[in-house]
């Protein structure tokens with residue numbers, strides 16, 4: 001129940017990768033036959049990645065994952081378009097790969113704005129319109145939020161941004177292979193994606209950048225990836241990413257309704273069984289695999305540990321790395337108090353889940369919540 005955290009490698013992805021971890025080890029930059037063979041396989045992976053999101057292969061730059069794609073997309077545009085202005089907009093609910101990158105640019109001479117969102121975690125067009133200035137070069141916002149699952153009205157946002165000559169970068173790490181994505185239809189200028197969220201390997205990802213965009217490199221060296229991202233390619237990882245993208249896109253028509261039905265049953269069942277329980281995020285405009293709850297009078301950490309002992313893996317609202325006890329900035333941004341944010345539970349479904357898992361969770365979570373409430377110094381004392 002933590003597929004937004006990470007996913008296991010699909011056996012078909014592993015099978016495609018294996019030769020490139022063993023006998024096909026040549027450097028793709030080598031001009032002898034073995035090198036050229038590996039280069040051809042990388043070209044296929046680039047094509048698979050591009051096709052899955054409606055892009056052209058030359059618009060794909062391979063990176064080490066979602067974090068690097070966000071860094072390259074945002075810093076690359078900021079440095080590459082400096083002459084056009086220095087104002088960058090993002091939101092208060094982004095992943096730290098985006099917020100900390102924008103913070104860094106703010107500390108280094110750029111003007112940055114963090115847009116508030118409404119109670120569902122959506123950017124409102126009027127708020128965005130007021131914030132866009134003559135020197136706004138880039139707006140960066142996730143397509144599907146990694147915590148509460150809210151999906152932005154991206155086409156409207158892009159239309160508004162383009163009318164005002166600003167580019168749009170979207171972190172689609174949580175949306176790719178979960179909902180259909182066509183970059184040309186969405187109109188975004190840049191899009192980040194990551195391998196390990198889509199049944200591919202960890203440490204691999206890609207940045208889509210619309211043809212003709214001027215980006216500055218973030219990592220310098222031998223000039224790989226059209227000089228945008230130097231370093232000998234993670235060949236096996238890239239082969240795995242290409243395969244995972246292909247499989248992910250092909251499976252959408254069956255996987256979306258399957259996962260959504262389980263997700264809806266989870267939400268309905270949980271809210272019916274427990275009083276003082278709420279759904280975080282947008283009720284409809286949300287990623288099909290995401291159910292994010294808030295239960296009053298309990299601590300998310302205690303809930304997680306109890307579920308862990310029962311073999312249920314989930315995530316809570318106390319920062320993405322559960323090492324920190326700080327309330328999630330996303331939950332605070334949608335208007336929750338720190339206490340409310342601490343009582344959150346994120347369940348994210350995926351390929352490994354079945355209807356029986358949903359039954360198990362619907363039995364376990366209310367039981368644990370009631371037990372914790374009965375012991376809670378915060379009041380309540382159990383009950384429904």
Ligand SMILES: Cc1ncc(COP(=O)(O)O)c(C=O)c1O
Pocket residue numbers: 004005064065066067068070095097142145146171173174194195196203204205
């Ligand atoms: C929305 C979002 N962006 C970026 C990342 C970082 O991706 P990676 O782990 O591939 O660096 C994550 C991972 O949790 C994410 O959920």
